[in-house]
Amino acid sequence: MNAQRRQVIAGLAAATMAAGVPLAAFAQKKKIVLGFSQIGAESEWRTANTESIKSAAKEAGIELKFSDAQQKQENQIKAIRSFIAQRVDVIAFSPVVESGWETVLREAKAAGIPVILTDRAVNVKDDSLWVTFMGSDFLEEGRKAGRWLVEKMKDVKGDVNIVELQGTVGSAPAIDRKRGFEEIIKTDPKFKIIRSQTGDFTRAKGKEVMEAFLKAEGRKINVLYAHNDDMAIGAIQAIEEAGLKPAQDIIIISIDAVKGAFEAMMAGKLNVTVECSPLLGPQLMQAVKDLMAGKTLPKRIVTEEGIFPMEVAAKEFPNRKY
Numbered sequence: 537m538n539a540q541r542r543q544v545i546a547g548l549a550a551a552t553m554a555a556g557v558p559l560a561a562f563a564q565k566k567k568i569v570l571g572f573s574q575i576g577a578e579s580e581w582r583t584a585n586t587e588s589i590k591s592a593a594k595e596a597g598i599e600l601k602f603s604d605a606q607q608k609q610e611n612q613i614k615a616i617r618s619f620i621a622q623r624v625d626v627i628a629f630s631p632v633v634e635s636g637w638e639t640v641l642r643e644a645k646a647a648g649i650p651v652i653l654t655d656r657a658v659n660v661k662d663d664s665l666w667v668t669f670m671g672s673d674f675l676e677e678g679r680k681a682g683r684w685l686v687e688k689m690k691d692v693k694g695d696v697n698i699v700e701l702q703g704t705v706g707s708a709p710a711i712d713r714k715r716g717f718e719e720i721i722k723t724d725p726k727f728k729i730i731r732s733q734t735g736d737f738t739r740a741k742g743k744e745v746m747e748a749f750l751k752a753e754g755r756k757i758n759v760l761y762a763h764n765d766d767m768a769i770g771a772i773q774a775i776e777e778a779g780l781k782p783a784q785d786i787i788i789i790s791i792d793a794v795k796g797a798f799e800a801m802m803a804g805k806l807n808v809t810v811e812c813s814p815l816l817g818p819q820l821m822q823a824v825k826d827l828m829a830g831k832t833l834p835k836r837i838v839t840e841e842g843i844f845p846m847e848v849a850a851k852e853f854p855n856r857k858y
């Protein structure tokens with residue numbers, strides 16, 4: 537709620553209370569307006585995330601102004617400015633990249649509109665520019681992927697050559713998943729990342745970049761580490777087209793745990809996926825309501841997640857919600 541609106545409401549609330557009308561009854565009349573800037577529709581994960589936010593807003597009776605940025609930061613900045621101009625009560629967004637948000641977040645703060653970060657973090661000096669950040673611990677996801685590989689390869693004596701498909705350049709998950717994974721594998725010098733390139737979190741780019749990796753390195757590749765399932769699924773196609781067996785000739789590790797990954801695991805083509813839950817909608821709507829009720833939110837709300845190797849895929853599949 538912006539400063540002006542808060543003042544008007546405070547005044548009205550005081551007047552209604554003085555007239556004997558309970559504050560709760562007064563508060564019920566106003567529908568909360570939430571402006572949400574989504575990154576795009578680059579992956580199965582993102583589609584599930586959008587669906588979760590839209591359905592949770594409906595369920596919570598919150599008016600949602602939804603904007604799709606098509607993976608461009610400039611579109612997200614435009615959307616946030618438009619939310620400010622429309623004087624929404626709360627702004628939430630999933631930032632496509634980490635840096636470059638200072639100016640627009642200062643504008644939101646000056647307008648008295650609280651900002652919630654969902655899924656991805658921003659890199660700004662002044663933490664008061666956002667209220668809370670809810671989402672996964674990407675660093676830990678990278679570590680989980682690394683730990684799984686170290687255990688899987690513990691008896692291997694020679695070099696383990698890894699190719700890496702990174703997420704969107706400059707995005708929080710790409711930075712942290714790389715860092716977390718490297719932190720673990722560097723404990724044993726046999727693990728070598730021989731190629732690393734962005735696949736922008738999409739299937740098409742994942743396939744394209746994997747084709748290039750295979751052309752350059754061929755059978756030298758022992759492991760593929762993909763920062764999301766979509767890129768891994770694209771890469772699986774490239775591996776098969778090159779006449780190799782995914783998950784056998786090349787061990788494949790990815791992140792998200794979307795249904796597509798479970799299908800790939802059940803078909804014996806993907807070894808493991810680390811969970812990253814997109815179902816942030818209900819949590820976000822609760823946070824919006826809490827904010828509007830004047831509650832203080834924790835600065836960080838971390839999503840609890842697991843890891844699913846191919847051996848448990850068939851058993852887990854019926855429980856998957858995305």
Ligand code: AHR
Pocket residue numbers: 578579580581582655656709737763764765766791792812
């Ligand atoms: O920010 C979360 C990441 O973004 C997911 O892992 C990826 O699939 C999505 O596009």
